[in-house]
Amino acid sequence: MKHSVTDCMCEQQLASTVSALRQHKPESVIYQTSLMSALLSGVYDGTTTVADLLRKGDFGLGTFNQLDGELIAFDKEVYQLRSDGSATSADPQQKTPFAVMTFFNPQYRHVLNGPASREAVHQIINEQVTSDNQFCALRIDGLFSSAQTRTVPCQHRPYRSMPEVLGQQPTFHFTDRRGVVIGFRTPQYMQGINVAGYHEHFITDNRQGGGHLLDYQLEEGVLTFGEISKLVIDLPNDSDFLKADLNPENLDSAIRSVES
Template identity: 55%
Template sequence: MKNAGVCCCVEEIARSFAHLNSAQPESEIYQTSLMSALIDGVYDGSATIAELLEHGDFGLGTFNDLDGELVAFDSEVHQLREDGSARVAGMGQRTPFAVMTHFRPTICGQLSTTLDKVDVQALIDRMIGSPNLFCAFRIDGHFERVETRTVPRQTKPYRPMLQAIENQPIFTFKSTSGTLVGFRCPPYVQGINVAGFHVHYITDDRKGGGHVLDYRLLEGKLELAKISTLRIDLPHTESFQQATLHSEEMSAAIEAAEG
């Protein structure tokens, strides 16, 4: 009965959404490095935050040494730290993995009913229509709760990510207003990126956030952008060249790391 109710709710909300100007140029997703490299412990990259912003005003990722989570929107980049706090990222900081886009929403709507993460994901799937396209999305709203985690900063010799996240701190932000920044990627890019949903959160006061594990949205605004172009820059570092970028266990490792 619950699934039927969720389906009905999603369909009703989807009908209320507006489709925006389709004549505007479609965005592309720019990505530095691969998710499989991050899983294997490649935590040093050469791309700076300033260079990322040349490729987009919206995105997510991490920082060198796996030092917290990266969230970007409105051309502002914040570092979400292992204690649950947030700070403005420096333009000279570097990233081993990040995904950016010039966010040009093609669909938007108000969410005026309480929705869990699975409800919102079902709505996004419904609005995009195909599992084979990429999607960037943003939710500005008030949340009953948002559960996050942030990987602690690593030191050399680096451990693979599954070992690095064994003792990762988990935080629950209760009754906060903030912004979710996320991407939904097709199943066929698992390892290149994260198949499915990858989402980061930051509070409106810019004091806290992290990689999203779960949430319950009370009300907010959802904006979506369909994207069909992916551009990847691969690192020229020795650690990347020597990394194990594919294995039978890779998909399970990514699912465990991303929650």
Template identity: 60%
Template sequence: MRELSNSQCACSFDVAKEYALYHQTTGEGEIYQTSLMSALIAGIYEGTTSIAQLREHGDFGLGTFDQLDGELIAFDQDVYQLKSDGSANPATMEQKTPFAVMTFFNADIELPLNAAMTRSEVHDLIDKMVPSDNIFCAVRIDGVFDFVRTRTVPKQTPPYRPMLEAIKAQPTFSFAHRHGVVAGFRSPQYTTGINVPGYHEHFITDDRQGGGHIQDYRVSSGVLQIGKVSKLVIDTPTSDGFLNANLAPDDIRSAIEKAEK
């Protein structure tokens, strides 16, 4: 990662790093997850958990909706559905999700971003702040973005195709010089198949009119918040589709990497 050019940002980085090192082994709170990423890869798209139920387990997170109908982003106790037509709308409490990850967001580290940074540079910065890959991190950025590129999977109908087939027709969207929110998680590599190992992030514009699953971005200024989490609770479905699915195929890691691009 290149050197931070702004002295204030560099100073804040040093303070945040010292704090992060002091609390390196801590991580309060809990991540609640419904279903598995490998189930989505296998084409298990029927929603089993309502948004109201998700809200009982967190105020921050991401996921998808019943029949893979768009992307889910949650923050500040609000939940939005980012659809394949480019729209963003508040989710209703009755809507359901086949896969979502939620937590009550509590920032252990807060850092102003006063120098423009690419997505990979932001990830490098987080990795320096939380050097262990073996705990979860909830990540939020409120900022001004030079650009954000997203994609959103269109709603699927039975018989469901595997996810790598479903995403071939997904539309992509570009946002330039926009304020917005990034909500996401950095999950340990050992969660491959259970979750998305590494970074998984969604974006919504400040007017709450558009967004999606992030493919890339460049942030010009903003605030980065990181919350370390050391507990994971998984609620697995009991549907026939889930019970009969192959949830540990040999190529699961490469399949997830392709699905998350």
């Protein structure tokens, strides 16, 4: 696909905007490509590459073209979590229809020396970042007695909507595994643009398994997190996106059903 001079200028302007915001308050910008409502409607092909994402952040999550598995990024590395439960390093030229990235610079650190549920971990964050109107990026490095995940299988045109696809999603249960959780807490007013509430992905310490988290039980670990108050969104301009219904009546319930 050829890119016009205008496309190149827009890309340069977007990169400059992200860079300028980071200089104003370092590591405080979320970059997002496309919208969750577009993904929900079956817009599964994008033009943003993994290499592009790593220019916008070193930490994040999303998916790959054709909804081919989950994306997790941290420490400047991007992994593809496939529908067989496996994980592999993503190729720099792989593309994504939806991803959320930031340069992770947490302001808070909490050591958990005993068992904690997912809800308990979230409560720690909520007690520190008290405004529901702020984004929050989080990471957990630890031992998980249980981690329940799901990963969407690769799709083919004509694409079905995401709720239809996830009715056939494979799920996995990791037990007594060390690994990394990365995620975001997103304000409710962003539902449809992003995923409101907590959205987290998991990968094992050997980087060979993981997925989108449904639930987990932490035995011990380190939680780091911080608030973010700036968001930059790169909207597609292809026909799939322009024709998609981005504001269906059941948007909130549909997103909750596919993410929980």
